Amino acid sequence: MTRSAGRAPRVGIVGLGYMGLGTGLAFAARGLPVIGYDAKPEIRSAVARGVTPYHEKGLAALLRTQVRSGRFRVVDRLDDLVAGAEGIFLCVPTPPRPSGRIDLRPLRRATAEVARAIGAVTRYRLVVVKSTVVPGTTEAVVLPDVLRHSGRTPRTVSVASNPEFLAEGTMVHDALYPDRVVIGTLDHRAQEWLERAYRPFRAPVVSLTPSGAELVKYSANAFLALKVSFANEVARLADRLGVHVDRVMDAVGRDPRIGPRFLRAGPGFGGSCFEKDVSAFVARARELGVPLRTGAAALRANEEQMAYTLDFVRTVVGTLAGKRVALLGLAFKAGTDDVRESRAIPIAERLVAEGAEVRAHDPVAVEPFRRIWMAPGPRARGRLKLCSSLEETLTGADVAILQADWPDYLRWTRARSRRMRRPLLLDLRRALDPQAAERVGLTVIGLGAGGPVSPARIARARRAR
Numbered sequence: 001m002t003r004s005a006g007r008a009p010r011v012g013i014v015g016l017g018y019m020g021l022g023t024g025l026a027f028a029a030r031g032l033p034v035i036g037y038d039a040k041p042e043i044r045s046a047v048a049r050g051v052t053p054y055h056e057k058g059l060a061a062l063l064r065t066q067v068r069s070g071r072f073r074v075v076d077r078l079d080d081l082v083a084g085a086e087g088i089f090l091c092v093p094t095p096p097r098p099s100g101r102i103d104l105r106p107l108r109r110a111t112a113e114v115a116r117a118i119g120a121v122t123r124y125r126l127v128v129v130k131s132t133v134v135p136g137t138t139e140a141v142v143l144p145d146v147l148r149h150s151g152r153t154p155r156t157v158s159v160a161s162n163p164e165f166l167a168e169g170t171m172v173h174d175a176l177y178p179d180r181v182v183i184g185t186l187d188h189r190a191q192e193w194l195e196r197a198y199r200p201f202r203a204p205v206v207s208l209t210p211s212g213a214e215l216v217k218y219s220a221n222a223f224l225a226l227k228v229s230f231a232n233e234v235a236r237l238a239d240r241l242g243v244h245v246d247r248v249m250d251a252v253g254r255d256p257r258i259g260p261r262f263l264r265a266g267p268g269f270g271g272s273c274f275e276k277d278v279s280a281f282v283a284r285a286r287e288l289g290v291p292l293r294t295g296a297a298a299l300r301a302n303e304e305q306m307a308y309t310l311d312f313v314r315t316v317v318g319t320l321a322g323k324r325v326a327l328l329g330l331a332f333k334a335g336t337d338d339v340r341e342s343r344a345i346p347i348a349e350r351l352v353a354e355g356a357e358v359r360a361h362d363p364v365a366v367e368p369f370r371r372i373w374m375a376p377g378p379r380a381r382g383r384l385k386l387c388s389s390l391e392e393t394l395t396g397a398d399v400a401i402l403q404a405d406w407p408d409y410l411r412w413t414r415a416r417s418r419r420m421r422r423p424l425l426l427d428l429r430r431a432l433d434p435q436a437a438e439r440v441g442l443t444v445i446g447l448g449a450g451g452p453v454s455p456a457r458i459a460r461a462r463r464a465r
């Protein structure tokens, strides 16, 4: 038995992004003492004051409670974190590179700093890779880096993989009530420590090697992306066949072998994970001589879904030049202010490139969208106005496009319809009930809801005021 076996495991979180913060607060909420650190001073000071830098349901309340309880604290020096925590979770980004592979530099920098700090303490330490990395990375890259920079041997320091499955928008719930905890270790000490740390969560623990755990993470995201892409392809077929995709996928998903979730067609998947992870998975599989055709197909179908979405808009709206378009929802999905890989970006780009005058709105993601939109690059920036009010966005619009299904958009009113020049909404998520909308003067045409769109319906929408 280790000397610290009677005490609650002490957790260190390096990287207080969405995922690091969610993970750390969940450990604190389960009674473990947690120390957090982020390389960015502004994030450290915000979190230390109990302020979340991100829009995430329940996160701010959880942070305040855990900071107040004293179980979650932020330190300004990594050395203090390493001195106080035995299990150090690396939660730093692994951004995509143009080749599809991931950029390991931030992770390797954090690993080196943590390892050097480990070299300065005497007790056992465990470095846990929570960042998403391709199978083989923990063993082939992180372990040698930890040993080299700490000057330790595997008798007094371990590495492990412990991937996360938190989705933005439901992160707090996902972190507090995990479906499963996946642990990839190389020795008993690391295994035992992680099992103790996760015991209060009462979740099933799946134990593998680090490569096995890393493979679980990529397989899960690739499979979820595949489900979405599959539903999107069925939506295109449904439009051709005059069938509603949700009725079809509802019946398909009732088969317990398939399951109902992640079968909602839309403009294609976005976010910082699916495209990045599946691309990296496909690239890694290729390196290993095993073509991952399903992953590549999910990505390809996702690109095609964007093209289909734009065609759908053009079919209904006709020429875009000179039209005023209200783009509703800029985040990659409702419930978050994250705009990374949001489908709103290519949609807005296309609309602007084709001469539309775009007014764009999101309840929380206007500023993050502005930062991406204004970033240097080849983007056609003219004729897009970011609005803070929905009313302003809709005023004089020839058409609205619903990209993210925020609850407020679903509470449509006659006043909103009246603000538009033509009260027509293209619902990329089929979130509004077209009949209820019709009663408040709005014609809704859903992607995958059984087009092709009848010219009579469009004409009616254009006449209605």
Ligand code: UGA
Pocket (backbone or CB within 6 Å): 132, 164, 165, 166, 167, 168, 169, 221, 224, 228, 261, 262, 263, 264, 265, 266, 267, 268, 269, 270, 271, 272, 273, 274, 277, 332, 333
């Ligand atoms: C995803 C996974 O769901 C998490 O389990 C995982 O931990 C995370 O990636 C990650 O690797 O960090 P997230 O990207 O936050 O989480 O969001 P999702 O809810 O998975 O949505 C991804 C995209 O798929 C969004 O654009 C969403 O609109 C789209 N989607 C999802 C659909 O179009 N239809 C669906 O039925 C579900």
